[in-house]
Every structure is written in C-alpha cells, then in structure tokens.
Amino acid sequence: GESVGLHLPTLSVQEGDNSIINCAYSNSASDYFIWYKQESGKGPQFIIDIRSNMDKRQGQRVTVLLNKTVKHLSLQIAATQPGDSAVYFCAENPMDSSYKLIFGSGTRLLVRP
Amino acid sequence: EPEVTQTPSHQVTQMGQEVILRCVPISNHLYFYWYRQILGQKVEFLVSFYNNEISEKSEIFDDQFSVERPDGSNFTLKIRSTKLEDSAMYFCASSGTGLDGYTFGSGTRLTVV
Numbered sequence: 001g002e003s004v005g006l007h008l009p010t011l012s013v014q015e016g017d018n019s020i021i022n023c024a025y026s027n028s029a030s031d032y033f034i035w036y037k038q039e040s041g042k043g044p045q046f047i048i049d050i051r052s053n054m055d056k057r058q059g060q061r062v063t064v065l066l067n068k069t070v071k072h073l074s075l076q077i078a079a080t081q082p083g084d085s086a087v088y089f090c091a092e093n094p095m096d097s098s099y100k101l102i103f104g105s106g107t108r109l110l111v112r113p
Numbered sequence: 114e115p116e117v118t119q120t121p122s123h124q125v126t127q128m129g130q131e132v133i134l135r136c137v138p139i140s141n142h143l144y145f146y147w148y149r150q151i152l153g154q155k156v157e158f159l160v161s162f163y164n165n166e167i168s169e170k171s172e173i174f175d176d177q178f179s180v181e182r183p184d185g186s187n188f189t190l191k192i193r194s195t196k197l198e199d200s201a202m203y204f205c206a207s208s209g210t211g212l213d214g215y216t217f218g219s220g221t222r223l224t225v226v
Contacts, residue, residue: 032212043117043204043217044156089156098169099144099212103156 012110019077021107023090026071030092034101035064035075038087044103047075047088077109085111115139117218119205125224126195134190134221136205142214145188146206147180149173150220156204162188195225 013019025033031052036044050057050064050073057064063076073090087108091101118137126132138145147159160170162180179191188207192199202222208215 034215036217041219043219045217046215049212091156093212098161098163099208099215100146100158100161100169100171101148101156101215102158103148105155 009105010108010110012112013080014112015080015082017080019075019080019084019109021075021077021088021109023073023075023104024071025073025090025092025104027092027094027102028068028071029095030102031095032093033064033066033073034091034093035062035073036089036091036103037084038089038106040086044089044091080109080111082111082113085109115214115216117205117207117216119203119218119221121221122219123222123224125226128197128225129194131191131193132195132223134192134203134205134223136188136190136218137186138188138205138207139209139214139216140186142207142209142216144168144208144211145180145182146208147190148204148206148217150202150204152201159190192223195223197225199223200225 034049035047037047038044048059048062048064050066055066061078065074087106089106090104120135145162148156150156158171159174161168181189202220204220205218
C-alpha cells in the first residue's frame, strides 16, 4: 500500500549546525511533496514544497532534495536555531487522488544550545 | 497572512454524544479538508470537499462522520455517537486552486470520555 516513512524519529543537533531530515516514500505516482513543521499544540505549518519535475528547491535557510530514483526526500535546514525545534513531517500528494496529502510519521528535531 | 480558523480549540464530550467541529477556511479557497492526528501519531487524511460535495474520503471517514458547508464561510465536521478512539486532534485545511496555498488550522483537540 502507499506509505510515507521517516528514517529517524528524533534528531538532535547543536545550534548553528545544519540539520538533515530524511523521508522515504513508496508511491511512485506522487508528483508533489511538502515539508511541514509542527510545534506542540499547533497545526502543520508549511515550510517548502517541490514537484516531481524538480530535484532541488531552496527557500530561506531550507532546501528540499528529491530523488525519484530511490523515492527519497530530504529537508536541509542551515544554521539550525532553537526556534527550529519541532516535529517535521513530509507529505505527498498522489497524482491519481484529489488534493489529499499523505503524511509520514514525523521526525522530532531538538536543537541544543 | 490569511489563516484557517478552528473552533473550539478543545472539546470534551461523553461517549455516544454528537460533536460538531467548526472551521473557517481562507476566504478565496475552493478546496477544504479534514485531517486527524491521534496523540503521538502522524496526521491522517479524512475527507476532501469541493464544489459542495465530497471529492474523496478515507477508510476512517465512515457513516459516523459527515461534513457540511452550511454557508459561504464555514466548513464543519460532525461526528455522531462518538467513541473513545475518536479522541484526537482534528485539523481543518483549505487550498486555493488545487494544492496552492495549502494551509492548516491550529486544530481542535477532541477528548471523548
């Protein structure tokens, strides 16, 4: 069946270091991917998205990489700050569906001062 | 920045009772969604809604659930005869044309006792 999974449930990094959060997906029909940040008690907050016709997209301090060959998605956060501490989810939209999103299990990012 | 607004933020209900969760999507958005997140788990798709009808629903969204857009601004999720396992965060989301501007609300925490 379809699934979106994450390799590491918790990632701890030193403030100022770069963070890399990984995600594997299994639905090759997905053509749109989003990374969300979720802070405690809040809804998912959009970080960055990428379509399947791209392999890299950059935002402010964040970069998303898409490797369709191995169905792998990663989120890179540069110069990680304490405010980046949260749970990060990748989500995918299968091309043959409505505009639903299928979420992964989440990775908790802890930033050490 | 436009927001998706959900009320109430927390609802406690007795098992067997009916609850209505309310959402005000972003005003010019056309697509509306409900998701849920059981504590410590990933966000799960429930239903998508467009042009006054359900466009897709998940296996979770059985006859116990219904959605409605009673007027031009509100989007509601009704859960009939609530069960203990319905306890979760329920997130409303909306998007513009397709996946553009896909925004989540802060959620309603439903506790069934």
